[in-house]
Amino acid sequence: MVLEAKEVQFSYSDGTTALKEINLHIPRGHFCALLGPNGVGKTTFFKVLINLLKPSQGEVRLDGQPVSNYSRAELYRRIGFVFQDPNDQLFAPTVGEDVAFGPTNLKFPPAEIAARVQTALELVGIPQLINKPIHYLSYGQKKRASIAGVLAMRPQIMILDEPTAGLDPLGVREIMNLLVRLNKQEGITILMATHDVDLVPIYANHIFILNEGKIVLDGSPKEVFSQKQLIRSAHLRLPRVAHLGEILFNKDNLSIDSLPLTIGEARRMVVSQVKGTGDSHG
Amino acid sequence: MIKESYFAVDALTQRDNLFTRMDARVKVILSITALIVLLAIPGVKFALGLVGLIMAALFLIRIPLKLVIGRIAVPLIFGIFVFLLLLFFQNGHPIFTLHVLGSNIAGTREGFILGTTILARITASVSLLLFLSVTTPVHELGHALIYLRFPKVIVEIMLLTYRYLFVLWDEGMRIRQAQTLRMGYPDGRGIRTWKRSVKSISTLMAMVFIRAYDRAESTFDAMQARAYNGNVTGGHYKSWKTKGMQPWS
Numbered sequence: 001m002v003l004e005a006k007e008v009q010f011s012y013s014d015g016t017t018a019l020k021e022i023n024l025h026i027p028r029g030h031f032c033a034l035l036g037p038n039g040v041g042k043t044t045f046f047k048v049l050i051n052l053l054k055p056s057q058g059e060v061r062l063d064g065q066p067v068s069n070y071s072r073a074e075l076y077r078r079i080g081f082v083f084q085d086p087n088d089q090l091f092a093p094t095v096g097e098d099v100a101f102g103p104t105n106l107k108f109p110p111a112e113i114a115a116r117v118q119t120a121l122e123l124v125g126i127p128q129l130i131n132k133p134i135h136y137l138s139y140g141q142k143k144r145a146s147i148a149g150v151l152a153m154r155p156q157i158m159i160l161d162e163p164t165a166g167l168d169p170l171g172v173r174e175i176m177n178l179l180v181r182l183n184k185q186e187g188i189t190i191l192m193a194t195h196d197v198d199l200v201p202i203y204a205n206h207i208f209i210l211n212e213g214k215i216v217l218d219g220s221p222k223e224v225f226s227q228k229q230l231i232r233s234a235h236l237r238l239p240r241v242a243h244l245g246e247i248l249f250n251k252d253n254l255s256i257d258s259l260p261l262t263i264g265e266a267r268r269m270v271v272s273q274v275k276g277t278g279d280s281h282g
Numbered sequence: 283m284i285k286e287s288y289f290a291v292d293a294l295t296q297r298d299n300l301f302t303r304m305d306a307r308v309k310v311i312l313s314i315t316a317l318i319v320l321l322a323i324p325g326v327k328f329a330l331g332l333v334g335l336i337m338a339a340l341f342l343i344r345i346p347l348k349l350v351i352g353r354i355a356v357p358l359i360f361g362i363f364v365f366l367l368l369l370f371f372q373n374g375h376p377i378f379t380l381h382v383l384g385s386n387i388a389g390t391r392e393g394f395i396l397g398t399t400i401l402a403r404i405t406a407s408v409s410l411l412l413f414l415s416v417t418t419p420v421h422e423l424g425h426a427l428i429y430l431r432f433p434k435v436i437v438e439i440m441l442l443t444y445r446y447l448f449v450l451w452d453e454g455m456r457i458r459q460a461q462t463l464r465m466g467y468p469d470g471r472g473i474r475t476w477k478r479s480v481k482s483i484s485t486l487m488a489m490v491f492i493r494a495y496d497r498a499e500s501t502f503d504a505m506q507a508r509a510y511n512g513n514v515t516g517g518h519y520k521s522w523k524t525k526g527m528q529p530w531s
Contacts, residue, residue: 052503073509081507087449088500093421093441102508133292133419135448149508 080150
């Protein structure tokens with residue numbers, strides 16, 4: 001177990017309760033998604049996870065230790081946080097300087113910092129932008145630069161707040177492929193917030209559904225999306241492909257063991273149905 | 283238009299030429315030295331020589347004349363105003379007299395000398411700063427200033443201001459466009475139209491301040507999440523430009 005939230009509650013100073021009782025375990029090496037509608041407290045929860053906000057009750061533990069026990073340098077060396085709006089995060093004048101910010105604060109020698117900056121920019125695919133002023137970057141490039149800024153600290157866990165928000169379909173695919181690569185090749189545990197239900201089953205192997213300040217569902221995409229009523233009551237919906245499967249099952253009497261969540265699963269389901277029909281006719 | 287102007291200056295610093303290749307510290311040291319000499323030496327010869335030299339350099343690296351005039355015009359108008367004030371109100375030997383509204387105003391020799399000196403110094407100083415701004419990217423300037431032991435906090439605020447100038451400008455423009463689309467700035471004349479426009483502008487300014495505050499909070503969170511310890515720029519600027527401009531080198 002890497003990161004764990006136990007009975008976490010959080011209220012704002014105006015009395016609004018954002019998080020009521022959150023229990024969550026993020027195992028090492030997993031690709032997790034936190035799904036929830038707008039304004040449900042995903043960003044607040046992430047800020048509590050990384051100790052930027054203190055919970056009113058409960059605690060967050062990293063490798064068994066409360067996050068409040070870690071020094072800032074030690075904590076953020078292990079957990080990287082990527083903000084939703086890259087403009088919040090990119091404050092240095094150039095890409096290279098921004099990516100160097102974290103390693104410099106961790107007091108690495110200059111050669112190590114330069115190497116980390118180079119590696120991080122190569123990982124996100126923008127090494128050529130090292131000396132580029134931030135305001136010349138496109139939104140997608142800014143997203144990549146902000147991820148590089150966190151990668152340069154070589155975290156074990158990366159928490160990303162809506163990493164695909166505002167990107168075009170190609171941009172979404174590129175960022176998600178990058179995250180999968182970081183998860184599979186670099187072994188970084190990923191936790192991302194999103195409300196894009198179509199995206200999640202393709203990439204994530206563990207899903208948490210946050211609604212009304214609580215984690216109402218927790219499990220693999222198959223387990224989570226089989227709870228159709230709970231998903232809908234959380235102001236979310238089934239992935240489009242799963243919805244099609246549901247209609248085929250309910251209205252067209254197609255026999256389906258479980259709802260398909262991805263195009264690949266749907267294809268296999270359709271092919272098997274067609275073949276089955278063909279066999280029965282033959 | 284203001285943003286385009288910033289972008290234009292910024293884009294010029296990204297060009298490759300003799301002066302952009304030069305180390306920022308050399309340019310800063312030369313500029314400060316020139317400013318000190320400018321203020322120390324009486325008369326206008328050095329100032330005019332400096333203006334001529336800078337204009338030749340700007341011409342050499344093909345800085346658009348429109349930009350040069352645009353940047354120098356405002357301080358120059360101010361300088362001419364100061365020159366006229368000194369010419370007519372400085373005590374000394376009269377060199378000519380004007381009859382204005384039934385009274386005589388005399389221009390004095392001492393006033394002329396002092397006025398031309400100040401006008402020349404203003405023009406030279408502004409030209410010098412213009413030269414520095416079109417040949418030195420702001421981040422290099424910042425690192426050069428830190429290297430030269432300028433207070434780090436001031437340089438860091440300058441760098442953050444530079445970075446967020448563009449972001450806040452965009453936010454302000456978005457609000458302005460949204461206001462325009464909902465008749466925040468109506469056409470026509472009259473006190474009502476004027477009042478509506480003033481109200482929209484005041485709302486816009488208040489919103490930009492609030493958003494700047496929000497942005498500052500988020501940015502501070504982002505800095506903390508990357509182990510912020512009081513240094514924005516970090517690192518040391520040990521090597522000269524030819525050995526690499528990265529601040530961490």
